[in-house]
Amino acid sequence: MKKIIIALTMVSLIAAGCGSSDDGNGDGGGTTAVTLGLPANNSECISGTSINDSQSAVTFEWTAVPNTVTYFVNVTNLNAPNAQPIQYNAGTNTTHTINLLKGTPYSWYVSSRKASGENGQSEKWKFYNAGDPVTSHAPFPADLVSPVMSSTVLTTSVTLQWRSSDIDNDIKDYKVYMDNTANPATLVGTVTQQSLPNLSVNSGGTYYWKVVTTDNAGNATTSPVFQFKVQ
Numbered sequence: 001m002k003k004i005i006i007a008l009t010m011v012s013l014i015a016a017g018c019g020s021s022d023d024g025n026g027d028g029g030g031t032t033a034v035t036l037g038l039p040a041n042n043s044e045c046i047s048g049t050s051i052n053d054s055q056s057a058v059t060f061e062w063t064a065v066p067n068t069v070t071y072f073v074n075v076t077n078l079n080a081p082n083a084q085p086i087q088y089n090a091g092t093n094t095t096h097t098i099n100l101l102k103g104t105p106y107s108w109y110v111s112s113r114k115a116s117g118e119n120g121q122s123e124k125w126k127f128y129n130a131g132d133p134v135t136s137h138a139p140f141p142a143d144l145v146s147p148v149m150s151s152t153v154l155t156t157s158v159t160l161q162w163r164s165s166d167i168d169n170d171i172k173d174y175k176v177y178m179d180n181t182a183n184p185a186t187l188v189g190t191v192t193q194q195s196l197p198n199l200s201v202n203s204g205g206t207y208y209w210k211v212v213t214t215d216n217a218g219n220a221t222t223s224p225v226f227q228f229k230v231q
Contacts, residue, residue: 031120032112032114032118032120033122034064035062036109036123036125037061037063039127039129040125040127041126043127043167044127044128044130044167045128047059048130053102055099056129057100058098058099058100059096060096060097060098060108061095062094062095062122067114067115068114068115070090070091070092070112070113071091071093071096072111072112073087073090073098074086074109077104078104078126078141078221082224085107085108085109100129103128103129103130103131104128104129104131105126105128105138105140105141105221107125108125108127109121109123126140128167135217136168136170136215136219137166137219138166138220141164141222141224142162142163142211142213142223144160144162144209144210144224144226145162145163148228149228150227151228152228152230152231153201153229155201156201156202156203156230157201158228160176160178160195160199160211162194162195164194170217171213172192172215173190173191173214174191174196174212176189176209177209177211178207178209178210179207180205183208184225188209201230203231206229207228207229207230208227209226209227209228210222210225210226211223
């Protein structure tokens with residue numbers, strides 16, 4: 001019996017020693033998500049190197065994460081229909097240069113993979129890639145927040161929420177469209193805040209919604225379309 005107790009104690013001590021120095025990420029390497037550096041969030045990127053009339057080379061920068069074997073830069077052209085990120089493999093570098101369209105809004109984030117197989121993802125930032133000089137920039141397309149895409153709500157009224165930003169800080173209003181068609185055309189409200197409360201919905205219905213952001217110069221951008229169901 002004494003031999004069994006001693007053996008169990010030894011196993012417990014070994015197991016405790018194997019995990020005591022880890023930070024919860026599995027390999028003792030610290031966080032799995034990088035911190036973004038440049039291009040700065042909600043800014044106009046003027047540091048790109050011009051390639052031709054329509055493109056410039058933009059260098060992305062971020063902080064290193066210990067034990068990372070691959071970084072991926074994910075860049076989305078926010079003007080593209082059904083915009084989806086394009087992924088670029090940066091290897092173990094913490095900078096990567098990508099050719100982008102001038103005068104175009106983009107979002108970007110960096111995903112990383114550690115030697116242990118763990119994956120991390122940074123925050124998502126937005127910027128305008130500088131083009132010909134302009135006196136007014138269009139707002140960034142709104143990010144729809146709630147109800148989330150393809151969610152189901154258990155209520156007969158909903159509050160729509162979104163986030164939006166503008167380099168010039170001159171957003172005038174938000175026009176909100178919602179109905180039962182995949183490209184909603186019914187204007188349900190024009191507001192200056194980033195939410196629209198108490199919209200009536202019918203049980204069993206499927207709804208689609210989008211937000212058009214307009215600034216004081218008349219520039220307008222349209223968000224992606226989100227869909228939700230009512231139980």
